[in-house]
Amino acid sequence: MSKNSNSAGEDRDVVGKAYDSMLVRRLWGYVGDQKAKLFLAVFLLLLGSAAELAGPWLSKVAIDKYIASGDTTGLIRIVIVFVVVAALAGALRWSQVYLTGEAGQIIMYRMRRDVFDKLQRLSVPYFDRNPVGRLMTRITSDVQALYELFGSGMVAIFGDVFMLLGITVVMFAINWKLALLTLTVIPVLLLVTFAFRKVVRDLYRRTRSQISALNGYLQENLTGMRIVQLFGREEHNFARFQEQNIALKNTYLKTIFFYALFFPGVELISALAVGIIIWGGGTMMIAGVVTVGTLVAFLQYVERFYRPVRDLAEKYNILQAAMAASERVFQVLDERVEVADSGSPSAAPAGVYPFIEFRGVWFAYKDEEWILQDLSFVVQEGESIAVVGATGAGKTTIISLLQRFYDVQRGEILIRGRNITDYPLTELRAMLGIVLQDVFIFAGTVADNIRYGRPDASETEVEDSSRVVCADRFIERLPEKYQEPMMERGATLSTGQRQLLAFARALLRKPDLLILDEATASIDTETEQLIQQAIRRVLEGRTSIIIAHRLSTIQRCDRILVMHHGRLREQGTHEELLTLGGIYHRLYRLQFGQVAEAAAS
Amino acid sequence: MKSLLHLLPYLKKYKTHITWGCVAAVFTTGISALAPWILKLAVDDLRETVTAGKLAMYGGLFVGTALVGGVFRYYMRMLLIGMSRKVEQDLRDRVFSHLQAQPVMYYTRHRTGDLMARMTNDLDSVRNVLGPGFMYPIDTGLTAIFSLVLMLMLSVKLTLLTLLITPLVSWSVFKLGKVTHRLTTDIQEQYSRLSEQAQENLSGARVVRAFSQEQQEIEKFDELNQEYVSRNLSMTRVQALFFPLMGFLFEVGAALILLVGGFGIIRGEMTLGDFVAFVGYLGMLAWPMIAIGWVANLLQRGAASMKRIQEMLDTEPEIQSAALPKSPSARTGRVEFRGVRFMYSPTSPSLGVLDFTIEAGQTVAFVGATGSGKTTLINLIPRLLDPTEGQVLIDGVPTTEWDLAELRRCVAMVPQDAFMFSETVYNNLVFGNPAASRDQAMASARVSRIDKDVETFSAGYETMVGERGVTLSGGQKGRLALARALVRDPLILILDDALSAVDTHTEEEILSGLRSFMKHRTSILISHRVSTVREADRIFVLREGAIVEEGTHSELLENNGIYADMERRQRLEAELEMTE
Structure with missing residues (x-):
């Protein structure tokens, strides 16, 4: 078994070597302004090794010249030289190790930063494909493996080789x-x-x-x-x-x-x-x-031969690991950005257009498994729209597409008459305020989380928007109020509280369009009432799209879109759709059956 | 440090190893200590009556000591370091089997990551105590003693001089080790912060984009990244000091010897050979001096780790087999809940009081919303949990008085999260009954309707489950889990919402197959689906931990309560699904 894994390992080495020169050139590019530091380190290393080599030679001189002739002042002088050289060797070695370490750390810092930057630019489909754990490895251990290369590997190789050569040369010079x-x-x-x-x-x-x-x-x-x-x-x-x-x-x-x-x-x-x-x-x-001193010096040099030999043998492993890691890191850096800003954003067209228009939109996450089929609808400025439908009808996908997490395969989505792909991503997303079912809470305080979309918002603004959406009541009851730290994804808050917080977060951005995915989970009555109140206040005079699960919310909207199996099947007001007696009617009976029947009886 | 005493019982087993290892240590250090002395004799002889023959003898003698010392060194390492790996294995086995005895509650209280850390990192530092932490003090201690004796014989003055730097070296190694450890902890902390932020950012990739916070996230990460670098640099500064400092201290020692020894030679108080031997002994002492400081740190860390491991071993399993187990007179599969109440903690919502009986051979079902306590209830039957109050009796014997293994042999459960092991499909199938015949296994697969699926796998029943083989769909997992339970040939079969990912049609097929399979056994079903439970002899509706409705399907429909409402909704849902 070990034989097999051996040959496999060697195969990989061969491949690794073929790539080497390219990778090394690219890595060398990363060294950048640290090059001077590395060169200086190599220089110091050479001086330091020379100083270390001087010790045995000084002993030889002391023995042959001063001890043999009984010259005590000479002996004292050479011992002082001995100590000074040793101190110098120590200082040189220390500065060299520190310099290389520093250069290595700085290079790593940049690399980590670049990988993270790149990950911020990559779009949602990339994150669908790559599990978080794998990406974490790129940022952490792969970058760390490269530190070994810069921090200790490269420079030390010079040192080891020089040490071996130095010892050999000095020994030859003596005898x-x-x-x-x-x-x-x-x-x-x-x-x-x-x-x-x-x-x-x-x-x-x-x-x-x-x-x-x-x-x-x-x-x-x-x-x-x-x-x-x-x-x-x-x-x-x-x-x-x-x-x-x-x-x-x-x-x-x-x-x-x-x-x-x-x-x-x-x-x-x-x-x-x-x-x-x-x-x-x-x-x-x-x-x-030969003299006695020569023998003594030789005895001491022989002892110093082993360390560089051992180090050199170890370096090979480091190089190998670093090459493999750099390949993976560069792969991330080279990744194509799927949903990117268009190169030439067009100007806003003249004339009056609806706020949002879906025009014959087809979308699939995978191949031809269509989630949305030929979807067309319009949302006018100031209108509130409820989207209803069974699970898997494609409601959430509409939200993802509006945010341009994905691009549509066919058709187009227009905002104010302009294709959303023509908007810079930040501008597009700045128009939207989003409240999702599963509210993502970041580490930090409650205020930090409300401020998430607008870090510059003042405390008053944070509190105001919390008040509007009725989130202030539960926040005021927390031990540290707005400064309450949030534990592990907001585990200390209930689903309803998290959604209220998300309302405040969305509102603070003063969005043109509010998108709300109403929570399906049961929420305690008190919070539920707060949420209803918040929805009422938030919807007033604001363009909004709501994936609605609650009858009261649906009835509050101007128009209802009924999605079924990826298609828009019915639209109209609550009354119109009930009279129609189609899918909406059934959905209504299904979800609000008890309420409806109770109301009927 | 006291926690390390817990290791003594583990060492007992290797008494002979340790004894012989120590004997080898005495020999190897004693013999190696002679080498500089041989140098001394040779160098001194050089000035007097040396001959080529004598030189060859000295050379040979020197190599000879290295050879003989080396043989003993080999045995010392094999015996002492080997012992540490053996104890590590024993300890790991011990912890593993102890963890196996811990009930489910233990795993809700302790995160897997934490337990893993104890079994990896902590075990590692304990192993370091037993290996290097044990061998080096012996090895280096003996070396130090032998060298010092021989050095004193050469020159008392020089020996005392050399001893001056010894404490300095050990002390600086110890101090540097301490600082390094503290800095390492600092770095680790910052590292976790850095990775936590990255992890959060990557998990919340959509939110970050929705709120266009990429730039802010980059800045946040950059701040942490910079701090991480600066902490690493503090570490580099200290670490970079280590070897140069050690090197310098030894050179100072060498310089002292050169100075004082040189004077001694000039005054004729000592010979050049003495000097050479002294330099040699200083070299031999170098490692012990460094080792003392290093080992002190190892012991400190190892003690802290041993404490954490011992803590784990000291936790007695809350659920244990009865000391004097009772056996029921007849095994029929009758289950009785008598005044049962259960609470995870004093503040959490409770289950019960429950009083009901499931007669042998009956099929009963529990329905209710998420969190109504269904799963908790059935976990009480095979004693995954014990009731806080009251008793669960099986065939008239309280579960706490059964032999635990025996009890669980009678019960087979198909849990909600059909956990499969990374083994072959077949091994997963016979997981609970490795002795089952192939026919029995195949029959179970057939009843569970997993047989056709397995045929499509690349290696059939020998296909690996998991990353290295086939990824099972939710429905396949559920069906395989059912088959796994049936292979056990249980007295009581429990299905905890196991078929929710299986389509209704296949579920019907499975249930009808099960009916004949379970003819003389007790079945307990949990489901959200009316279609699953409608044929049951009795249906219980749970709400907030209490039974609120009870009866047959038709009785409950007539009752027009929660169950009837549930049935109505599901009918509508099915209708809607059919709409095209």
Whole structure:
């Protein structure tokens, strides 16, 4: 199994590499003004590595020159140099790490901002297709993966390579023969490290997939615990869980095995290098070719070889993950905006036009599954219209289309004689005040929520519009009134209260057209009366479209449109339609049957 | 820290592992501590009577210690770190089986996300205590002891000098760790704020657009994004300090040794070999010094996590099998509610008082509006909930006195939300009765009218349900859930609005099939549809937790109450639906 997943992983790497140069160029574009910072960081890194390399060499000088000759002032001087260089190395390294971190954070900030900006411009169909969880991943973990690349990956590679080269050069400079002898262990070290990394990487992948399977199973069991218990599956599922748990443990044990082998292995390799220095260097010393100081310096350099080798082996993983993440992020950024402002908005036509006109509108969310068929109707300025019909008749779709969440497939929608696609989106939506059944409450205070469509509205305006729609009564009763914080999507408010709040929110925008989707859910009598009062006040002299469920609301409207299976079947006043004895008559009996019959008897 | 004591019972099982692991630790640290000493001997010998043979011996000896020390190191890691993974597995199993015993109420009080976090993040930090948190103190402690003894033998003065920087290193690691942890928490907080806003924005995408608030949302997000970056930068500032600071402190140590050791050599108080060995020992001490601070943080975090896990284990399941279970004399499926009342909490609306009996073999139905208490009522039968007052009796024995597993074996429920597991269709079918024969499973599928659907799936009954296979429609889920219940061959069958997503025609077929299947069993139906319940022997109408109407279909129609009104509406609805 691991073999398969291996080759699959490598296939992906090949594909990833082919894309690399393009992605890298695009990513490099994101670096922008941070380039200078990154270059400076690389420069500091080189200086810092050089300073770190100086330590063993200074020891050598101290031993060979001052200790050997008993020069105490020289010794003190060189120790001071030693400490100063160490402090310098520390300071350089610190500023380099900080600079790269800062550059990485700033690049990430921009990328996160751009993804979010893009998501604000994308239209509703995109959100229908992409679950929120997936989009969240783009904003969060994918961007984070790229931080690794900028924040630690790129610059550090320079550092590691330079460190290895530096050590080699210095060793050669001191004594090339001993250097050559000592460096024979390096290929072994490289081989062991890279082989180890490869094995561990595969094991790590297996661990990840086992963990996610185990946690998936766990989550499923927690969510479906009722079913598990009802069907007496506890033991059986426990066995399944345990099986996966043990498999995971075994993978961990295998990983531990390789680590347990690797760490002593690396120690053995560096011990080999030390052994070579003792034996080879010692022999050379007898021959008078090298000094004691050289041996000491070599012993110290050998110790510093391992870290950069290990780091380099790790960088590969980071690069791979970052490339995959950047591909996904760019995909979002490249997404086409489906419902966009038209390039050339036409001027308002001269003459008198109805406020709204639907002209032969056909619409389907999917292929040819028509939700609206050949829908035509007109709403005059100042008129209030009730839309009625059974569930699935297409009422809500009319609202979505008016807001241009979707564009129609055939026909057109006109507002004041102008196709809605010719309005800039913000202008179009600014004309509409919308109250939906399921009121979306944002985190923040009650006032923030009322102000949602007009953040600049004053406190008086907020309170005024609340008063008009009778929302002030329940708000005044909240412990902190308008400053009451809203919990999790307004869970502390009842459906009716939320709808009142939405009224205030819509009204505050002073809309030309009010769109209301009346709540179907039962609302307590007191709030219900408030809502009725609010509707009465709000409708006065205002153009409105209402998806109505309550008889009193319907009767208050100037005209009723009866939708059935996506078509407009009847229209007229309540009395006219009742006399007609068609669909409306049946709907009326269905929904208000008890009331109607009670009234009749 | 006390909470970590709860781990002791889990460790007992691995006593041998731990003992041998510690023995290996003594050997590996002891042997490794000899290496710098060998260097000393070699370097000192260089100035005197060294020969090529002797040098080869020193070199070989050095490699030899690394080899032997390495073997013991291997065993130490395998035994001690391995033990931590084994305990992790035990602990995870333990928590899982404990959670399985928790009743439904527990899951309404605890969010799945929270429970998941305890079983993942918290378990992880406890594992860290057992692995690195256990091994490193032993490993590094021993290394420190051995090195210090040997260092003291070389030079007391230099040893004391080296010890000066030790507390400084450990202390700064501990402090930096603390600050890092605090900053991490700050970052996490801001991260949740950032993602909460994004989540809210994306979930409310329509509202944002309807109110043209895109720009404001962008600004809000930008503010959070900036704060997130600035918190990350504070962290970077501290983190960037860590390695340079450690590096510097050790270089200072090395400089001190160079200075004092150099003087010692010049004065002839010590040899160059002593000096080289000392530098080596300083290197060996580096890791223990860092580890002490690091491990202290691990233990702190692990203790907090263990507390949260223990809290979970200390919660006794509220619903448990009777200690001395009673068995009814005969199993017929007679259900009796005797003075039953139920409340989720003292303030929430209550159900009851309910007093009624369902005779064995009867089919009864409960109807009523959403929230009238139907589902709560039936949950009392298989003890998903226990009544607050009164008793539910099955075949004359109160449910609380039954053996819980036995009780649930008698009852099969088809719940509203037909939860299916990500397994094959067949495994979901025999979920409650893995021992069922293939014929039995197929018969159930046939009665539930899911058999034809399954034939259309790519791999038939072996098709996976869920993301990796077939996505079932609401109606298919309901029918599969029914089949799953029938496979259990239950004494009492409960359908909780299970067929609401199935069309009326298919529902009629299913119900008529069920009638013969359930001939000698008790059936309880919950539905909004009159068509589902009309044939029932008795129909109960629930309203606000109380039974307000009771009788057969025709009796209730005559009564002209809620049920009759419901029937009228549904008839009209059907008529309207037919209108084209």
